Amino acid sequence: MHPIVSKTQLSPNVTRLVVEAPRIAEIRMPGQFVIVRRGPGGERIPLTIADVDKSAGTITLVIQAVGKTTHELTSMNVGDVITDIAGPLGNPTKVLESGHAVCVGGGVGTAVVYPIAQALAANGVKVTSIIGGRSKEWVICEEELRACGDVIVCTDDGSYGRPGFVTEALKELCEAGGVDEVYAVGPVPMMRACSELTRPYGIKTTVSLNSIMIDGTGMCGGCRVSIDGKTEYACVDGPEFDGHKVDFRQMADRLTTYREFEQAALARWTDEHPQAHS
Amino acid sequence: MSEPRGMDEIVDTLSGRAAAAREPLPKKERMKITRGAMPEQDAMARARNFAEVNLGYTEQLAIMEADRCLQCPKPYCVDGCPVSVNIPNFIRLLGEGNIKAAADSLLSDNALPCVTGRVCPQETQCEQVCLRAKTGTPVGIGNLERFVADWAINNRDAFTSTKAASSGKTVAIVGSGPAGLSAAGELTKRGHKVTIFEAFHAAGGVLIYGIPEFRLPKDIVQKEVDRLVADGVEIEPNSIIGKTYTLPELRSRFDAVFVAVGAGLPVFMNVPGENLKGVYSANEYLTRVNLMGAYNPDSDTPVLRGQRVAVVGGGNVAMDSVRTARRLGAAESVCVYRRSRTELPARAEEVHHAEQEGVRFEFLTAPVEVLGDEKGWVTGLKCVRMELGEPDASGRRRPVEIPGSEFVFPCEMVVVAIGTKSNPLLTSTSPDLKVNKWGYIEIDDNLQTSMDGVFAGGDIVRGAATVILAMGDGKKAAGNIDAYLRGELKVPEAAEAAAGS
Numbered sequence: 001m002h003p004i005v006s007k008t009q010l011s012p013n014v015t016r017l018v019v020e021a022p023r024i025a026e027i028r029m030p031g032q033f034v035i036v037r038r039g040p041g042g043e044r045i046p047l048t049i050a051d052v053d054k055s056a057g058t059i060t061l062v063i064q065a066v067g068k069t070t071h072e073l074t075s076m077n078v079g080d081v082i083t084d085i086a087g088p089l090g091n092p093t094k095v096l097e098s099g100h101a102v103c104v105g106g107g108v109g110t111a112v113v114y115p116i117a118q119a120l121a122a123n124g125v126k127v128t129s130i131i132g133g134r135s136k137e138w139v140i141c142e143e144e145l146r147a148c149g150d151v152i153v154c155t156d157d158g159s160y161g162r163p164g165f166v167t168e169a170l171k172e173l174c175e176a177g178g179v180d181e182v183y184a185v186g187p188v189p190m191m192r193a194c195s196e197l198t199r200p201y202g203i204k205t206t207v208s209l210n211s212i213m214i215d216g217t218g219m220c221g222g223c224r225v226s227i228d229g230k231t232e233y234a235c236v237d238g239p240e241f242d243g244h245k246v247d248f249r250q251m252a253d254r255l256t257t258y259r260e261f262e263q264a265a266l267a268r269w270t271d272e273h274p275q276a277h278s
Numbered sequence: 279m280s281e282p283r284g285m286d287e288i289v290d291t292l293s294g295r296a297a298a299a300r301e302p303l304p305k306k307e308r309m310k311i312t313r314g315a316m317p318e319q320d321a322m323a324r325a326r327n328f329a330e331v332n333l334g335y336t337e338q339l340a341i342m343e344a345d346r347c348l349q350c351p352k353p354y355c356v357d358g359c360p361v362s363v364n365i366p367n368f369i370r371l372l373g374e375g376n377i378k379a380a381a382d383s384l385l386s387d388n389a390l391p392c393v394t395g396r397v398c399p400q401e402t403q404c405e406q407v408c409l410r411a412k413t414g415t416p417v418g419i420g421n422l423e424r425f426v427a428d429w430a431i432n433n434r435d436a437f438t439s440t441k442a443a444s445s446g447k448t449v450a451i452v453g454s455g456p457a458g459l460s461a462a463g464e465l466t467k468r469g470h471k472v473t474i475f476e477a478f479h480a481a482g483g484v485l486i487y488g489i490p491e492f493r494l495p496k497d498i499v500q501k502e503v504d505r506l507v508a509d510g511v512e513i514e515p516n517s518i519i520g521k522t523y524t525l526p527e528l529r530s531r532f533d534a535v536f537v538a539v540g541a542g543l544p545v546f547m548n549v550p551g552e553n554l555k556g557v558y559s560a561n562e563y564l565t566r567v568n569l570m571g572a573y574n575p576d577s578d579t580p581v582l583r584g585q586r587v588a589v590v591g592g593g594n595v596a597m598d599s600v601r602t603a604r605r606l607g608a609a610e611s612v613c614v615y616r617r618s619r620t621e622l623p624a625r626a627e628e629v630h631h632a633e634q635e636g637v638r639f640e641f642l643t644a645p646v647e648v649l650g651d652e653k654g655w656v657t658g659l660k661c662v663r664m665e666l667g668e669p670d671a672s673g674r675r676r677p678v679e680i681p682g683s684e685f686v687f688p689c690e691m692v693v694v695a696i697g698t699k700s701n702p703l704l705t706s707t708s709p710d711l712k713v714n715k716w717g718y719i720e721i722d723d724n725l726q727t728s729m730d731g732v733f734a735g736g737d738i739v740r741g742a743a744t745v746i747l748a749m750g751d752g753k754k755a756a757g758n759i760d761a762y763l764r765g766e767l768k769v770p771e772a773a774e775a776a777a778g779s
Binding site: 024088214222253254256 | 477478479515516517518521522523542543544546552553555558559561562565566570571576577578579580582653654701702703
């Protein structure tokens with residue numbers, strides 16, 4: 001049982017929930033995730049642990065409302081209880097020991113890249129974050145990332161920061177040289193574009209894959225991804241992989257497996273909860 | 279007296295009026311009774327629903343079947359049972375009309391009789407060696423076990439919780455599948471405080487995520503778990519050992535540990551096209567349907583439904599998958615197996631039920647590629663025909679490809695049920711725990727691992743096996759853990775010799 005202790009709206013469809021999970025808070029490492037099940041009848045979904053407060057015994061989950069389950073979770077309020085949280089799962093990020101790292105975050109992926117930036121900064125690595133969104137209101141975690149180093153904000157419409165995609169800012173940094181590793185987390189097309197961009201520069205690029213999972217412990221194989229032509233499991237072999245080896249096309253394709261179900265479930269849910277879907 | 283006993287007499291027996299007065303039937307009379315068939319749901323109806331296939335004996339049928347037991351002085355059936363249930367005893371008590379006593383007897387030997395009465399391969403265990411099988415059909419031991427066990431579950435009030443005096447010792451059990459639950463029951467009886475750590479949100483392991491509702495209803499498993507909890511067993515869900523806690527941590531917190539995590543990782547075929555949408559491991563397919571309830575349209579967890587489904591493999595998991603696909607609407611649900619019918623490892627009853635439900639078998643057939651369309655969906659399974667060659671290491675004749683025999687089975691879904699392998703989550707975070715080259719935990723004759731006070735059993739030791747063998751391990755481990763906690767565990771000779779050298 002995991003009570004929600006605070007809730008913040010970060011962007012029109014991204015919500016931050018801080019929930020009690022003392023054991024996970026105590027041992028979690030950056031890059032790890034949890035499997036969350038809201039309550040009876042609920043789905044099991046993977047969510048990256050965006051932050052922890054060991055002394056308070058809480059973990060931070062940043063959730064983008066896209067389907068029924070994420071809408072339900074983001075409609076919960078302080079004091080409500082999430083029944084099941086299992087973890088921490090997946091391998092911790094292999095954090096650079098020194099040098100210059102660029103952390104690229106797209107949309108809700110910015111909340112996933114944040115703990116990586118935190119760990120890099122803690123190691124004394126120079127961190128430059130590039131984060132983006134459609135417009136100003138969609139940019140999240142900027143303050144938190146500023147605490148780790150420089151932040152370049154990009155908005156598609158130029159309403160905040162510099163206009164354009166995160167890849168353009170990333171290209172400039174690559175051109176300038178001195179980048180030792182790029183960590184890119186966001187929608188599949190963004191991670192793919194970042195990986196393609198850094199390839200000619202020979203800059204190691206790590207991406208975090210949010211595949212479909214049930215157990216998160218290697219048991220179902222639903223999260224399988226092709227890495228350099230070899231099948232691996234995002235849950236136990238990842239979630240972070242070398243972006244230059246990931247078959248992004250297959251990854252994106254597998255994410256569409258349940259699209260019809262998801263759309264129907266969301267439509268039913270919004271019909272039943274008109275006030276929640278403003 | 280050549281007629282089987284009449285229903286009136288049986289009903290009298292049950293109501294207790296005739297029970298005390300009833301003389302045991304002479305052997306000659308017992309031999310005349312023919313085996314009662316298990317009542318089951320109509321095949322065509324059940325091929326479209328998830329309700330239980332077998333309906334269970336009625337009281338009348340059960341008493342009549344009990345009377346078929348010859349009460350052998352040397353009961354081979356008991357030796358044939360991996361958990362050594364005193365079979366003639368509970369059957370005798372049942373035949374005498376004393377179901378409560380029969381249930382007490384059964385429960386003292388077996389922590390999960392509702393489960394084993396449904397899923398054990400009796401035909402290769404107790405019933406295979408039943409004396410009556412020599413001249414005809416064996417006593418329906420599994421059916422009787424189920425009857426008595428279900429009676430006990432439905433009459434919980436008749437049983438007082440017999441809590442043993444506390445030993446003051448604590449035991450952690452990793453995994454709440456058949457091995458873990460079995461061990462928990464036995465250890466609790468001996469007064470030890472048991473905590474089970476389960477990775478999923480619900481207890482039962484393969485009994486709830488793997489075996490389908492139509493073969494083992496989930497509320498039955500829940501009732502078995504509830505009984506253990508009522509006896510004092512604690513269950514910690516969402517606890518993944520190797521992640522949430524490590525094994526060495528547990529060992530330092532508890533006086534002993536039993537590792538029964540199962541063999542969790544699915545094995546894929548390693549053929550092209552296996553990552554197409556519509557290809558499932560049996561683990562994923564069955565977990566979605568069973569644990570997550572995806573057969574129910576109201577469930578939040580989706581599962582794909584194909585009109586034509588190919589299930590690869592010939593074990594019980596393949597049977598569960600192919601029958602599940604049929605129930606989820608497949609017009610054609612086909613089991614693809616590379617050997618012949620004789621080698622099918624599945625329980626005979628499951629194969630029989632599958633065929634009754636319209637499942638088709640393609641024997642001596644092996645998949646070579648999964649075919650898909652431009653959108654990444656499965657469109658077919660390309661297969662090759664096989665013939666049986668020389669026996670291999672397992673003693674079974676090895677299937678060999680027939681050149682040029684390729685053909686395509688058009689389908690929307692492929693479920694891969696060709697086995698599992700060990701999950702390294704726990705073992706890789708336990709440096710002192712010895713594993714073999716396949717990642718299975720090494721144990722001595724006492725089921726003790728290379729770590730002091732840490733025992734292991736079930737599939738993580740054996741590789742994929744059966745529920746009852748896992749339960750046998752659980753029961754044996756519990757006995758040895760009890761001896762260990764009392765400082766009376768005898769070190770096996772080999773280990774002693776090794777330690778002395």
